Amino acid sequence: MxxxxxxxxxxxxxxxxxxxxxxxxxxxxxxxxxxxxxxxxxxxxxxxxxxxxxSKKKLFEIIMFETMFGFMQNMLVVFNDEKTSLLEKTELMAEKYTEMILKEPQVPLFILSELRDNASDFLEKLPMANIIMESVFIKQIKDEIAAGNIKEINPLQFIINLLGLVIFPFVASPLIYKIGSLSTKDFELLMQERKKMIPIWIKSMFYKS
Amino acid sequence: MxxxxxxxxxxxxxxxxxxxxxxxxxxxxxxxxxxxxxxxxxxxxxxxxxxxxxSKKKLFEIIMFETMFGFMQNMLVVFNDEKTSLLEKTELMAEKYTEMILKEPQVPLFILSELRDNASDFLEKLPMANIIMESVFIKQIKDEIAAGNIKEINPLQFIINLLGLVIFPFVASPLIYKIGSLSTKDFELLMQERKKMIPIWIKSMFYKS
DNA sequence: AAATGAATTAATCAAATGATTAAAACATAA
DNA sequence: TTATGTTTTAATCATTTGATTAATTCATTT
Missing domain, CATH: 1.10.10.60 (Homeodomain-like)
Structure with a gap:
């Protein structure tokens, strides 16, 4: 066959x-x-x-939509779980997202570089803004700030740092391979280490000691 | 005229x-x-x-080379300054890089997305690997670990986090604009805040308290 | 087996695109 | 002013590329 x-x-x-x-x-x-x-x-x-x-464009729009949807879905599920704490959510995000991206490491850069042109307004079609900023996750950040457990900060900075720590190394992977003289296996081990460390780093950054 | x-x-x-x-x-x-x-x-x-x-390709190679060179130069100068401490270097990086990128916010994504194809081996032409991993910056990280001031960690993780915190929001800007319903001014203020916070975040992440 | 509609193919089209050419315009030196 | 080399232009070329067409093959139903 x-x-x-x-x-x-x-x-x-x-x-x-x-x-x-x-x-x-x-x-x-x-x-x-x-x-x-x-x-x-x-x-x-x-x-x-x-x-x-x-057409090529129609086919692309299908792929782009499915890719973005799959990428967001994981995040939104974690962000809106009523049962998990803020720290547990950072652990789940680091864990799930790292694993997901390791399976298709080229996806984050694909999405971000295609969003640059923004011609087709993909972000308009996905209800992003409201859904994230009104998520349980954001509410919990605000609550922890109000309770005095987290330093005063714009919750958006919390999200940027969490996503950045998880996603950035994949977006910059050619650079990181080069800087560290890494093999594929080296890189994967590095990401595995980050999976464990990111929640700890986030805690150190934002929580009062 | x-x-x-x-x-x-x-x-x-x-x-x-x-x-x-x-x-x-x-x-x-x-x-x-x-x-x-x-x-x-x-x-x-x-x-x-x-x-x-x-040709288009030759013109592109000139632009790509100049752009990457300008981008690296700043970093290498800061990384190899014998006079500044590790923390001062993180402050300089956050400060200088944020300011530099704010002037041309599309450059990081340009570089990273063009490196993806890697067809022209731009990274080979710039002496990246050695120069960064043998910089004063890396040496200082190792020294601080040896002295017990910084937690045991692969210095590459330090670099990834520093670069990620500075660069990621620009690479993901369409997403961040959307999530935060930001105006251009909002985004710039957010980056100004990060400029101040990143050294503090880095310190919290890696230094023993 | 014959008929019918769906799937596949090779060939081709039209527009887009990188590049070249020959002539014209321009500047400079004799 | 004339001669010479440089710069600029409009027109054109050759290839690439997204898309279509008409014919053929395949599968399904009668």
Missing amino acids: LENRAGEIDPNTESKIKNAARRVFHQKGFSATRTRDIAEEAGINLALLNYYFR | LENRAGEIDPNTESKIKNAARRVFHQKGFSATRTRDIAEEAGINLALLNYYFR
């Missing part, structure tokens, strides 16, 4: 194209991706891409 | 093209940039781009 580059076992043509498109778009971004790249990666005739998805 | 889009007062044609190319490449990246975009931005005839710079 013929396999495409991902070694998929006979998904239907539409799925093959979508999966190939996801891989290529994630790797190279919209502008650097040629529809012929996707067709080759999927092992299908070029015309089938348009047959199933109308 | 005719002005181009940047309102430059009559620099020579070569400079006009280079400056326009810098703006457009920084904004859209290599692949999404059309040579006609640059020509229009510079207010010159398309053929002049090839006359002065041979």
